[in-house]
Structures are given as structure tokens and as C-alpha cells.
Amino acid sequence: MNEILYIVMPCYNEEDVLAETSKRLLEKMNKLISDNIISSESKVVFVNDGSKDNTWKIIEEYHKKNPIFLGIKLSRNRGHQNALLAGLMTAKNYADMVISLDADLQDDINAIDEMIYKYYEGNDIVYGVRSARKTDTFFKRFTAEGFYKFMEKLGAKVVFNHADYRLMSKRALEGLAEFEEVNLFLRGLIPMIGYKTDVVYYERSERFAGESKYPLKKMISFAFEGITSLSNEPIKMITKLGIGILLISIVMIIYSIIQYFRGATVIGWTSLLASIWAIGGLILFSIGIIGEYIGKVYLETKHRPRFIIETFLNESKGEINKEKS
Structure with a gap:
């Protein structure tokens, strides 16, 4: 026991919550240190993801007042997943977990306490999993749970009801560093690392202050990013759909020939028009999905x-500039 813990927190326009967040985390860290559960060298790392408010100034003030608080400032906004990765890759150089x-x-x-105990039991990754979504609206709960189930159907292995609240050992972080994807979806990448894992359940609370950084539009974009980053099942679905339409077309051709020899006159303008629009839309949709995958390959290369x-x-070196990954 008594190993070094770093807590990494991505921040984007979080000036409204940082005071309460830092207060609660300081109390938690001091308690863990005094109980000899973690080392006195443990830290809290705030990662400023190009915030437009006073988030970075607040982080600088906390760092000056108490060296337990560290700050990472990204050169510009890179999104939650990249900001989180920046914090994880920096922290792995100093922390045991x-x-x-x-x-x-x-x-x-x-839930941090139980995560740490699970780590000391030999687990390299401990997932924080929501036991209930009582604070979510019906729509948010339905879409979120549907997202996890849909991801699993498409072959993307993710932990159900788990977001980005997790513990990782230094060994697990070194494994994560081997993944060089530009299109990041950490919830899907981390289960691929392997090693021994466990789960800690907790109840999710309402946001303390400020606005959610994941409105519906961003949630849909994030879900699509996750699906296309982890699975090629959508392309397989297009193939299956194309085969299905081809079979239906063959059946319709046979039906039309039979009707012709029976002397039946089929006008069919409405059905013909509907079919053209449907197939045209399907083609454009299919091209769009394939284009998404090609775009990801383009970015990766x-x-x-x-x-x-x-x-x-940090408390010893002050500022280190222009690190990148």
C-alpha cells in the first residue's frame, strides 16, 4: 500500500464547479494520505482543454496555494477524449495508479476508496459503473442505455453504464500508450488492453453547477465516433442490406414477368417513384458511411x-512547455 495516486480531470469551461470540486477532492486526498492508503506524493491534475472562461486562471491559483494541485494546459481545444489522454499520459510518468x-x-x-482497494488486490483496471440513473431524464436514460447495447450489437466491446470514471495502473497506462489511434474512443480502447479488471458500482449525482458539455448533438456525434472507431459492422450491414434489396428486386422482376404473361396491366408509377427515392437515399447513406471510414483512415495516415x-x-519544475503526443 501507500503508492502514488494521480487523479486526472479534463476541464472545459468549468469555472462554476472547480471551487467545490477542488475542496471535495482535497478532503478525499488528505483522508487517504492520513490513513496511509496512498502516498503523500499523490496529486490532482486538472487538464484545461482550451477553456474560454477563467478555468485556467483558477487552476493556476489552486496550484500556487497547494502543490497537491497540478495543471496541464493544452495549446487549444482538442475534445474530452484527447484532453483525458493528455492527462493520463503525463500522469503515468509520476504515478503508480x-x-x-x-x-x-x-x-x-x-468510490475512489474501493477502486484503490481493488488495485491493491491486483487489478490493473477498475471501472466505475453506474448502478442507477435516477437523476437522468427518461430520454437521457433511454438513449444512453440504448447506446451501450447498440455498441455491443455492432461488435464494439464496452463496459455497460461506464463512462470515463476508472482507475488504471502504470502497467495498464503503458499498454494504452501502445494504441496510436488519432480517432479516440477510450471507453472502447481500454478494454482491449487486457490485464486483470474489476468493477466498482456507484450512484451518479446531478451536476453540481454549470451546463452539461454533452448536449444531444454532441452525444450523437460521440456515439457515431465510437461505433466507427471500434467496429466495421456498419459496412457489413450495408452489404447485407444491399443483398436483401437485390433479392427483393429479383422477386419483383419475376412477379412482373408473371403478371405480363397473365395479361395484367400494372401502372405502378407510385411504387416505381418510391423505389427510386428509397434506393437513391440508401446509396447516399451507404456512401456516407463508407466515406466516414475512409476519412478516419485519412486522418490516421x-x-x-x-x-x-x-x-x-508542477511543484518542482514550474512549467514545461510544448509537450505533444
């Missing part, structure tokens, strides 16, 4: 950095 956590206080920080760290605040 790292817990990722959102800044909005919806994830119960009391460029090997662009997934993030660039402009500033890294």
Missing part, C-alpha cells in the same frame, strides 16, 4: 499529434 474523473462532481468520489501541451504546472 491514475484515476480519471470528470470535473462536474456527478461521479461519486467516495497523417499521424498528427493528438494533443500538444502548452504548459504543465
Whole structure:
């Protein structure tokens, strides 16, 4: 026991919640340190993902007041997954274990204790899984749970009702570093690492303050990103759908020939028009999905950095500039 823990928190326009978040985490860290569960060298790392408000200034103030708080400032907004990866890849150089956590206080920080105990039992990855979604609206709950089930149907292995609240050992983080995808979907990548895993259940709370960073449009985009990043099942579905339409067309041709020899006159303008529009729409949809995959291949071949760290605040070195990955 008594190993170094780093808590990594991506932040985008979180000035409304940082005061309460830092207060609760400081209490939690001090308690864990005093109980000799984690090392006194343990830290909380805030990752500023190009925030437009005072988030970074607040992080700098916390760092000056208490060296337990560290700050990473990305050169620009790169999105939640890239910001989280930047924090994880930085923390793995200093910590024995790292817990990722959102800044909005919806994830119960009391689950951290059990995660750490699971780690000491020999688990390299411990997933925080929501036991209930009582605070979510019916629509949010229905779409979220439907997303996990749909991902599984398409062959993408994700942990049901798990977001990005998890503990990872240094060994697991080194395994994650071997994945070089530009199109990131960590919820699907991390189960691919392997090693021994376990689960901790907790109840998700309402957001303490501020607005959600995942409105419906962004949620749909995130879901589509996850599906196309982890599975090629949509392309297989297009093939199956094409074969199905071909078989229906053959049946309709045979039916039309039979009707012709029977002397029956079939006008069929409406059905013909509907068929043309339906098949045309299907073709465009299919091209769009295939194009999405081609676009991902295009981005992967460029090997662009997934993030660039402009500033890294820590208690011993002050600032380290222009790190990238």
C-alpha cells in the first residue's frame, strides 16, 4: 500500500464547479494520505482543454496555494477524449495508479476508496459503473442505455453504464500508450488492453453547477465516433442490406414477368417513384458511411499529434512547455 495516486480531470469551461470540486477532492486526498492508503506524493491534475472562461486562471491559483494541485494546459481545444489522454499520459510518468474523473462532481468520489482497494488486490483496471440513473431524464436514460447495447450489437466491446470514471495502473497506462489511434474512443480502447479488471458500482449525482458539455448533438456525434472507431459492422450491414434489396428486386422482376404473361396491366408509377427515392437515399447513406471510414483512415495516415501541451504546472519544475503526443 501507500503508492502514488494521480487523479486526472479534463476541464472545459468549468469555472462554476472547480471551487467545490477542488475542496471535495482535497478532503478525499488528505483522508487517504492520513490513513496511509496512498502516498503523500499523490496529486490532482486538472487538464484545461482550451477553456474560454477563467478555468485556467483558477487552476493556476489552486496550484500556487497547494502543490497537491497540478495543471496541464493544452495549446487549444482538442475534445474530452484527447484532453483525458493528455492527462493520463503525463500522469503515468509520476504515478503508480491514475484515476480519471470528470470535473462536474456527478461521479461519486467516495468510490475512489474501493477502486484503490481493488488495485491493491491486483487489478490493473477498475471501472466505475453506474448502478442507477435516477437523476437522468427518461430520454437521457433511454438513449444512453440504448447506446451501450447498440455498441455491443455492432461488435464494439464496452463496459455497460461506464463512462470515463476508472482507475488504471502504470502497467495498464503503458499498454494504452501502445494504441496510436488519432480517432479516440477510450471507453472502447481500454478494454482491449487486457490485464486483470474489476468493477466498482456507484450512484451518479446531478451536476453540481454549470451546463452539461454533452448536449444531444454532441452525444450523437460521440456515439457515431465510437461505433466507427471500434467496429466495421456498419459496412457489413450495408452489404447485407444491399443483398436483401437485390433479392427483393429479383422477386419483383419475376412477379412482373408473371403478371405480363397473365395479361395484367400494372401502372405502378407510385411504387416505381418510391423505389427510386428509397434506393437513391440508401446509396447516399451507404456512401456516407463508407466515406466516414475512409476519412478516419485519412486522418490516421497523417499521424498528427493528438494533443500538444502548452504548459504543465508542477511543484518542482514550474512549467514545461510544448509537450505533444
